[in-house]
Amino acid sequence: MGKQEDFVLRAIEERDVRFVRLWFTDVLGSLKSVAIAPAELEGAFDEGIGFDGSAIEGFARVHEADMVLKPDPATFQLLPWRGETPATARMFCDIHMPDGSPAYADPRFVLKRTLQKAADAGFTFYTHPEVEFYLFKDKPASGQVPVPVDDSGYFDHTAQGASQDFRREVIGMLEHMGISVEFSHHEGGPGQQEIDLRYADALSMADNIMTFRTVVREVALSQSKWATFMPKPFTEHPGSGMHTHVSLFEGDENAFYEAGAEYQLSQTGRSFIAGVLRHTPEITAVTNQWINSYKRLAGGGEAPNYVSWGHNNRSALVRVPMYKPHKSGSARIEHRGIDSACNPYLAFALILAAGLKGVEEKYELPPEAEDDVWGLNDYERKAMGIDPLPGNLDEAIRLMESSELVAETLGEHVFDFFLRNKRAEWEAYRAQVTQFELDRMMPLM
Structure with missing residues (x-):
């Protein structure tokens, strides 16, 4: 030993x-x-x-x-x-x-294998997720609408608020376990929380996310509350994403940084973004793996539903955050599509594989989306070469099925099982008669 x-x-x-x-x-x-x-x-x-x-x-x-x-x-x-x-x-x-x-x-092995591919090319992959979730007063009974712990909104501070007490206890437990927290605050929806984990290598971070979700649920239960990472629990309120900042390092040097370049973004960084953009539609079934994930992507707010990139453009799928002077190590990109209910090992592996493909094959970065992508019409988006993300799990599965990159990254066993499971989920969902249909159609037919 x-x-x-x-x-x-x-x-x-x-x-x-x-x-x-x-x-x-x-x-x-x-x-x-x-x-x-x-x-x-x-x-x-x-x-x-x-x-x-x-x-x-x-x-x-x-x-x-x-x-x-x-x-x-x-x-x-x-x-x-x-x-x-x-x-x-x-x-x-x-x-x-x-x-x-x-x-x-083993999903952990899938990520390890992809990280080794990056290491063979001289890179270490770091991630920094912003994890969103909802906190309810208790576990909703079947058929009942969940009741949030508060009616607060983005960055609200409420004296003796249940949310801030909850976040404080979660953060204390995480730090007790060696998991560093960078920020925490109330998000835009009632009862919605965000806790941002300090950046770490992707394998440690995937482990940290699994621990994070467990800690959040344990603290909620200890306070007679209920926490959910469901991507879109409410029609009228924002969904829960996991905006993830990523970067590649070559030794101690940030491979995404180049002094004097546009946005201080190196050619490696530009090709990495191009790879993520080109392959995102085929990896979306994994980064957004549930039926409900697509309700978040279609719901607007902070959720992207088009394949684009921009500098500080929060409607884009990939955002290049503002460069902090004299902090080359902080150069990074932010993937805004991934949600909090993904398998982090598989999601990180595929984002890395897509970016590495762009670097290896020197993909050209398409033009930046400078406008609010949600505010454009279909003709304007098409003219700019901005394609939509898959509109539902069925579309995402079909794109994943024909993807060599996903099959190679996940391996035959995980690839086949994942697709079988998701097809079954879609077929079960398709057969359901929803309350929406009953409310809309029963009075008319």
């Missing part, structure tokens, strides 16, 4: 840890967990813990069900909501086959 494993074993003894939760994620981004006793951990580091992969969404067919969890000691943290004495800890796991090879259905 290495130094990190030794550190974990000592920490477990010193902190009176009685349970160690091994965390991993299925193909759709649902967190899975199994608890082991501390006495089993040394064996888990050496040989892993076996489990039935056929029971997990997208992991294995029945005839190849045996799989192995290998905990990553670098992700060891105590779970603050479980109490300090005795303590409970967690580690994220990589999934292996019984012969020790990586499991191709």
Whole structure:
């Protein structure tokens, strides 16, 4: 065993840890967990813990069900909501086959494989997400409209407000677990919150997002509230996105920065944006993977629904934030399409793969959208070469099906399972008679 494993074993003894939760994620981004006793951990580091992969969404067919969890000691943290004495800890796991090879259905491995491709080209990929979600007074019963915890709006400060107390407790738990928070505030919808995580390498950040969603739900339940990352819970209020700032570094140098260039944006940065723009329609089924995701994209507000880029243009899919003088390390781009309910491992892998494709093949960046893209008519957008994003999950699936980039990045197993699952979701949705249809058509027919 290495130094990190030794550190974990000592920490477990010193902190009176009685349970160690091994965390991993299925193909759709649902967190899975199994608890082991501390006495089993040394064996888990050496040989892993076996489990039935056929029971997990997208992991294995029945005839190849045996799989192995290998905990990553670098992700060891105590779970603050479980109490300090005795303590409970967690580690994220990589999934292996019984012969020790990586499991191709493991979303964490999909991201690792793409990050290695970037590393082979000399790049490290960093991300910084702005995570939005809604907080309700309690879990809505079936058929009932959820009730937000407040009627506040964007950046509102309310004395003794439930939202700010909630955010303070969430941030305290995240920082207790080593996850740094940059900003937090009330968002535009009633009960809607935003917490921005400080930038980190993409693998650490994907782990952090999975932890973040768990912490938010745990704190909400502890306060007899209910939190949701559903992209669009209300027709009349903004959806919840996860605007994600991304950058490539070559060693200590920001590969997106070039002094004196337009917006201080290097050719690498321009080609990366071009790659993201060209391939976004085919990766949207993953960055926006739910039926409900497309209600957010179609709903206006801060959600993009056209493929364009701009400098400080918040109607664009990709935004180039204003350059901060003497801070070349902060040069970055912001992807505004991705939502808070995605699988972050797969979403980050595909955004990186799309950008790298642009860099490798030296894609030319199309003209900037200087106008409010929502305010243009269809003819004006077409004349400017601005195409729409997929209008629903069915369109997104069809584009993904024919994408070599998505198939290569996800691997055959994840690619096939994801498409099968999403087709089933779309077919189930298509068959539903909605309240909208009953309200509109029953009086007329």
